[in-house]
Amino acid sequence: MSGNTETTQSTDPQQTPRRRGVAWIITIVFAVLILIPSMLGFVMKFMELIHLTQGETDGGFAITPVVNYLLASAGFFFMLLWAGANGMFNDLEKPKYFMLENESRLDELDNYVER
Amino acid sequence: MFESKAGILYIAGIGFFVLAFVSNALVPALMYNDLPEQTVEELINSNLRYQFEDLARRYPDSFKEAYGESPGGEAEHDAWWNEKCAEALRYGRKLYVGEGCWHCHSQFVRPVSNEEQRWGPVSRSAEYQNELQRPVMFGTRRVGPDLSREGGRRSNDWHTVHFFRPLDLSEGSPMPEYPWFFDGSPDKPNARGLAIITYVQWLGSWQESYPYYEDYVPSRERPEEEEDAEADNEDAAAEDDA
Amino acid sequence: MSEALNEAVTTSHEEVKSSEELVDQTLVKLYFCTALTFLTVAMLAGLLMAFQLIRHNPLRGIELFSPGRWRMVHTNAIAYGFLANGFIGALHWIVPRLTLQPVFSKKLSWLIYAAWQGVVGATAVGILLGEAQGLEWGETPVWVDPFAQLGLGLLALNFMPPIARMKGPIYVTLWYFMAMFVWTFLTYAMGNFVPEYFVTGTSAGAVGGLFIHDLVGLFVTPLGWGMMYYFVPILLKKPIWSHGLSLVGFWGLAFFYPLQGIHHFLYTPIPMFLQYGAVVSTIAVELVVTTVIVNFFGTLWGSGSAVKTNLPIRWFYTGMIFYFLTCLQCAFQVTLTFQKIIHFTDWVVGHAHMVMFGVFTMWIMGMMTYLFPRLLNRGWYSLKACEWHYWLSTIGIAVMSADLFLLGLFQGWSWAALEPWDASVEISYPFWILRTIAGLSMFAGLLVFLWNLLKTWTSVPEQTAVADVSNAATA
Numbered sequence: 001m002s003g004n005t006e007t008t009q010s011t012d013p014q015q016t017p018r019r020r021g022v023a024w025i026i027t028i029v030f031a032v033l034i035l036i037p038s039m040l041g042f043v044m045k046f047m048e049l050i051h052l053t054q055g056e057t058d059g060g061f062a063i064t065p066v067v068n069y070l071l072a073s074a075g076f077f078f079m080l081l082w083a084g085a086n087g088m089f090n091d092l093e094k095p096k097y098f099m100l101e102n103e104s105r106l107d108e109l110d111n112y113v114e115r
Numbered sequence: 116m117f118e119s120k121a122g123i124l125y126i127a128g129i130g131f132f133v134l135a136f137v138s139n140a141l142v143p144a145l146m147y148n149d150l151p152e153q154t155v156e157e158l159i160n161s162n163l164r165y166q167f168e169d170l171a172r173r174y175p176d177s178f179k180e181a182y183g184e185s186p187g188g189e190a191e192h193d194a195w196w197n198e199k200c201a202e203a204l205r206y207g208r209k210l211y212v213g214e215g216c217w218h219c220h221s222q223f224v225r226p227v228s229n230e231e232q233r234w235g236p237v238s239r240s241a242e243y244q245n246e247l248q249r250p251v252m253f254g255t256r257r258v259g260p261d262l263s264r265e266g267g268r269r270s271n272d273w274h275t276v277h278f279f280r281p282l283d284l285s286e287g288s289p290m291p292e293y294p295w296f297f298d299g300s301p302d303k304p305n306a307r308g309l310a311i312i313t314y315v316q317w318l319g320s321w322q323e324s325y326p327y328y329e330d331y332v333p334s335r336e337r338p339e340e341e342e343d344a345e346a347d348n349e350d351a352a353a354e355d356d357a
Numbered sequence: 358m359s360e361a362l363n364e365a366v367t368t369s370h371e372e373v374k375s376s377e378e379l380v381d382q383t384l385v386k387l388y389f390c391t392a393l394t395f396l397t398v399a400m401l402a403g404l405l406m407a408f409q410l411i412r413h414n415p416l417r418g419i420e421l422f423s424p425g426r427w428r429m430v431h432t433n434a435i436a437y438g439f440l441a442n443g444f445i446g447a448l449h450w451i452v453p454r455l456t457l458q459p460v461f462s463k464k465l466s467w468l469i470y471a472a473w474q475g476v477v478g479a480t481a482v483g484i485l486l487g488e489a490q491g492l493e494w495g496e497t498p499v500w501v502d503p504f505a506q507l508g509l510g511l512l513a514l515n516f517m518p519p520i521a522r523m524k525g526p527i528y529v530t531l532w533y534f535m536a537m538f539v540w541t542f543l544t545y546a547m548g549n550f551v552p553e554y555f556v557t558g559t560s561a562g563a564v565g566g567l568f569i570h571d572l573v574g575l576f577v578t579p580l581g582w583g584m585m586y587y588f589v590p591i592l593l594k595k596p597i598w599s600h601g602l603s604l605v606g607f608w609g610l611a612f613f614y615p616l617q618g619i620h621h622f623l624y625t626p627i628p629m630f631l632q633y634g635a636v637v638s639t640i641a642v643e644l645v646v647t648t649v650i651v652n653f654f655g656t657l658w659g660s661g662s663a664v665k666t667n668l669p670i671r672w673f674y675t676g677m678i679f680y681f682l683t684c685l686q687c688a689f690q691v692t693l694t695f696q697k698i699i700h701f702t703d704w705v706v707g708h709a710h711m712v713m714f715g716v717f718t719m720w721i722m723g724m725m726t727y728l729f730p731r732l733l734n735r736g737w738y739s740l741k742a743c744e745w746h747y748w749l750s751t752i753g754i755a756v757m758s759a760d761l762f763l764l765g766l767f768q769g770w771s772w773a774a775l776e777p778w779d780a781s782v783e784i785s786y787p788f789w790i791l792r793t794i795a796g797l798s799m800f801a802g803l804l805v806f807l808w809n810l811l812k813t814w815t816s817v818p819e820q821t822a823v824a825d826v827s828n829a830a831t832a
Contacts, residue, residue: 024489062632068138069637076612089601095528095598099455103591106454109375112731120521122531127540132575135615136547139567143627144560152557213487215425225624227697228773238628243558250491250552251562253622257701258410260778282412287782289410289789295420295648357502 128343153245155201158317162267162325166316167200170271174302181306200313207314208247210307214293221254222263222318234321235264235327242321259290264319267326274312275301379453381463384470386732388446389725391474395438396718398481400800402431407793411786421485429484429496434694435507435713436494436572438477443721444580445473448516448534450728451587455531458519465515469508476505476755494569502549509545513538529603533583536611542576544568559626567618573712574614581717582606582649585673588724589656592670593663598655602648609645613638623696636691643688650681668743672723675751677713685707698773703763703785711758714799719750722806729810738812742805749802757795764788 053063083089171178174294182199185192211217225239231237241262243251254261269277279301281290286320296308304312319325401476408414409424449466453459460466476497483489490499497505517538520531549569552561590597597603598809619627619635653674657663663670686708689695699705726743729735738741764785771781 053615066637068634069641071395072134072612091526092601092604095526095601096361096590096600099528099587100590100594100596102457103454105373106376106379106457109373110377120527120535123535124539127532128536129543129609131611132540132543132571132615135567135571135618138417139618139631140547140551140556140560140564140618142631143563144556146423146628147558147560150558210487212491213426213484213489214423215428215489217491218428220423221701223625225697225700227624228769229775232770233772235774238626240559243562245557247559249557250565251528251558252491253565253625254563255493255621256706257772258782259493285779287410287412287779288784289782291409291414291424292418293423294418 133175136323147244150241150244155204156197158245158247158321159197159200160202162320163204163313163317164196164200166194166267166271166320167203167313170304170312173271174275174304176307177298177304178309181309202312203310204247204317206306207312207317210311211252211314214311216256216262217252218261219256219258219290220262221257222252222261224263226260230261233329234261236264236322255292259288262315262318264322264324264327266316266318266320268328271312271316274315275304275308278304278308278311298325301329308350370542373457374459375456375780378458379458379459381466382732384463384466385446385449385728387470387727388442388449389732392439392442392446392721393725393803393810395442395477396803397432397807398798399431399434399439400803402427402434404796404800406431407789407796410789411793424696426485426487426489429489430481431520432494433480433484436577437473438486439578440580440713440721441473441477442719443725444577444584445469445512447584447721447724448573451530452516452519452534452568454786455528455587456519456523458522461515461518465511469511470514470615472504472508472511476501481769490553492548492552492568495545495565499549499553501722502545502647506542506545509542513542515721527553529597530583530609531599532604532607533579533586534617537576537579539584540571540579543718544571544575548572562622563619563623563627563631566621567615570618571615572620574610574617577713577717578610578614581676581720582610584720585653585677587728588669589653589673592667592673592727593656593660593662595656598652598658602652606645606649606652609642609648613642613645617642617691620691623691623693623700632693636693639691640688643684644682646684650677653677668740668747669723669727672726672747675747676716676719676723679711679719679754683712683716686711698769699765700769702765702768702772703761703788704769707758707765709763710753710761711754714750715754715758719754720817722746722750729794729813733814733818735813735816735818737809738816739809743811746802746806746809749798749805753795753798753802757792757799760788760791760795795818800830 049063049066154282173184182202185354224234224236226237235245273284275297277290278293278296279283280292293308293311296305296311298305299302404430405414405422406424414424449460479501480497482752483501484496488498488500490502493772516534520527520535523531536689547564548571552564552568556564586597586603616638617635619631620639623632623636654677657674664674665671690699690704690708726737726746767788769779771784
């Protein structure tokens with residue numbers, strides 16, 4: 001692997017506007033396909049949960065796991081914000097280049113040639 | 116923290132694992148803490164004793180070879196039977212595990228999918244709180260039927276022939292044969308054969324509905340119920356091995 | 358982006374040892390060959406059970422060939438014989454090359470190799486003698502457990518120092534591996550000791566569910582994805598689409614995956630609110646899986662033709678598609694509505710095969726297709742045979758899982774309809790026959806691969822350059 005510049009360029013979106021437009025349409029289509037059924041399912045289940053908690057005497061028990069998950073998720077969300085504020089995600093992408101560079105140097109030392 | 120090695124080791128590696136262990140394993144363990152764990156000796160009931168003694172009557176030579184003979188004296192006699200029955204149960208469970216029976220037969224009745232009608236009462240936690248469910252034998256697949264209500268449904272003779280060659284009794288059964296539970300023929304079960312049959316006859320023997328037959332309603336306990344169950348009552352015996 | 362690259366290059370110009378010093382290639386080869394041996398044994402065991410189910414078992418009534426015992430050999434040989442050996446072999450290649458540090462001790466590596474084969478061998482012998490432990494996927498006899506535990510501890514001891522010595526931010530592959538060393542050790546201890554000695558009944562069921570789940574999610578999955586994050590960028594010659602997104606995948610797996618153990622025992626007497634919790638986190642992890650899949654297909658974007666020309670890449674991405682399907686299936690089948698029908702049916706068997714063969718075996722096969730030529734310093738004897746291996750395996754697993762999913766639904770409905778039990782067995786036969794044929798196809802793929810490997814091994818090594826399967830496949 002001699003030309004590292006080439007490899008990085010390939011991730012650069014050197015795309016024509018047309019291709020970008022296609023990608024945009026695909027994204028929208030997928031988003032709609034996924035979001036509509038999942039929102040529908042979520043709202044239905046949410047209504048069910050509300051009925052459950054109001055109806056049965058021990059229906060309140062059902063919200064226990066939900067509350068647990070909300071609390072735990074909130075904790076992690078704040079930890080994430082804190083980590084981000086402390087600049088922990090500034091050079092997040094560095095290791096992926098470093099790894100490829102290592103590999104090519106090792107291959108050179110091995111005289112490994114790809115046809 | 117999120118990017119450091121210590122973060123990965125402590126938060127992801129240990130922290131999350133422990134969180135899951137506490138919520139998924141420790142919570143049920145604590146919830147059932149007040150249910151005492153029964154030993155095998157405590158599990159022996161009269162239904163099981165009947166089946167065990169029936170084995171001794173049907174296969175006296177095999178039984179004597181495996182367990183010897185009961186000493187005289189009424190108290191000793193009873194203690195001896197219980198001791199041997201416990202021994203058979205422990206060994207039977209070891210065989211049940213070692214032969215992989217639990218990969219084709221489950222031991223729990225779910226509250227859904229009409230299982231209550233097919234197998235009998237839905238499983239409860241207390242049923243599993245004993246030495247023979249360590250680790251628990253819930254099972255993962257039902258190639259053959261569920262066995263948690265199997266005790267007493269079929270005779271010991273049926274079981275010996277079935278273990279020897281399942282196809283003779285259950286047409287089309289994919290169950291393997293177990294000739295090593297016998298000394299050559301189905302009327303000569305060896306220690307292993309006697310033990311596994313004792314174990315199978317134990318399953319469900321603690322139930323009030325023992326032995327559970329599909330569609331069978333005991334007549335004494337429903338004095339003013341409708342008559343249509345009467346018909347079911349009569350052909351229960353014919354249907355029991357369906 | 359080029360700025361980041363320059364920085365990476367400048368910081369990394371320390372002295373580099375050659376890979377011969379770093380990687381113990383003989384050991385890697387040995388691990389791979391052992392893994393293939395156990396895979397062969399495991400598949401033969403699976404075939405025995407398949408033939409038993411269609412009532413054509415040629416070895417009926419022989420104690421040592423009892424299908425029940427060989428079924429346990431089948432799953433255990435896959436977990437501890439094939440997957441563990443294949444992955445440890447991969448670790449010996451990947452970790453030193455990623456960290457540029459050798460393992461803690463090469464002697465220890467060999468000791469671990471020998472000890473682990475002892476553990477797997479003893480497990481097989483113990484199970485065949487009827488000494489299995491009543492814990493699914495942990496049927497290792499109780500007297501083997503402490504040794505296996507020790508082996509896992511030594512493994513962590515051997516691989517952690519090179520990672521610890523590394524400076525600067527570490528690559529996602531190593532995140533997965535680091536966590537895996539801790540998880541596997543803890544999971545094995547939990548599953549094999551807690552339900553045997555400490556808790557009983559329903560609580561033991563909860564622990565057993567957690568064990569079988571964590572063995573997939575915290576041992577096999579992190580190793581598999583760690584491997585993918587390493588090999589895919591190297592073979593495609595471009596970095597992973599987003600390193601940040603890959604860390605989302607890692608943390609999502611770490612948090613949500615262990616919480617799901619109980620979903621294996623829905624409708625058991627385990628408290629219902631815990632079952633709901635397991636269901637919720639299973640659906641949550643599906644979202645995490647999607648980020649990982651998006652990341653890999655983002656990487657492939659723009660070089661999609663590699664799937665046609667580059668055989669290892671094709672194995673890897675086929676595995677990923679199966680992975681996505683399996684996880685999508687998880688999100689559905691974990692709901693109580695689905696569970697009513699599919700629990701205890703062949704659907705579950707199909708699911709397990711799709712994960713273990715369709716995903717992880719495929720990844721290991723792809724890795725071997727890439728690494729054997731490098732390790733042996735010569736090209737594949739027959740690239741056509743490599744293609745046959747791929748197609749026989751892929752078609753085999755696709756047919757098998759589709760067949761078993763369908764059968765599972767039929768069985769579940771038959772049971773719910775209170776048909777006589779025999780009816781559910783009767784309808785299964787045609788499906789079981791098709792499943793056996795699919796299994797034979799997968800096994801034939803393996804045989805082709807073994808033949809090809811043997812031929813390659815005995816051919817003359819190339820003097821100058823190592824042939825590369827990735828591009829040679831087109832030639």
